[in-house]
Amino acid sequence: xxxxxxxxxxxxxxxxxxxxxxxxxxxxxxxxxxxxxxxxxxxxxxxxxxxxxxxxxxxxxxxxxxxxxxxxxxxxxxxxxxxxxxxxxxxxxxxxxxxxxxxxxxxxxxxxx
Numbered sequence: 148x149x150x151x152x153x154x155x156x157x158x159x160x161x162x163x164x165x166x167x168x169x170x171x172x173x174x175x176x177x178x179x180x181x182x183x184x185x186x187x188x189x190x191x192x193x194x195x196x197x198x199x200x201x202x203x204x205x206x207x208x209x210x211x212x213x214x215x216x217x218x219x220x221x222x223x224x225x226x227x228x229x230x231x232x233x234x235x236x237x238x239x240x241x242x243x244x245x246x247x248x249x250x251x252x253x254x255x256x257x258x259x260x
Contacts, residue, residue, distance in 0.1 A: 173252035180242040181253060184215065188255070191216045201227050203255045208234070209244050220251065224260055227257050 176184070203222035207215050217236040220228045 148201060149171075159192045161169060173250040176251040176253050177242065180209070180251070181243065184253065186236055187238045187240075188231065189234065200256055200258045203227050203231060203257070205235075205253045205255055206250060207253070208248060208250050209240060210243050211243075211247070212243065213239050213243065215240060228244075231255060 199225045201222060203220055203224075204221050206218045208218060210216055214237050215235050217232050220231055224229050
């Protein structure tokens with residue numbers, strides 16, 4: 148019984164450490180990282196916009212290989228979400244994260260010209 152209690156406490160402690168370590172608020176990407184992402188996005192879109200401009204919020208991280216990993220994209224337009232994800236997901240950047248799992252939140256504005 149004593150061993151079982153010790154095992155349960157160890158599991159609970161491990162779980163608490165994992166939850167607290169993963170609870171990070173996203174930060175704004177640096178100017179250099181943002182400019183590299185803008186280069187990957189480019190200035191061409193391959194669909195017609197029904198609105199004048201569309202906003203999207205891109206939540207992503209950069210892994211140790213220097214690849215952008217898109218976690219989520221928040222937008223009302225599914226085509227914009229698909230285009231952004233296609234253009235930047237798993238693309239290489241020169242940025243290296245300060246800490247493992249650091250998440251970035253970047254607003255993207257698609258303008259109909």
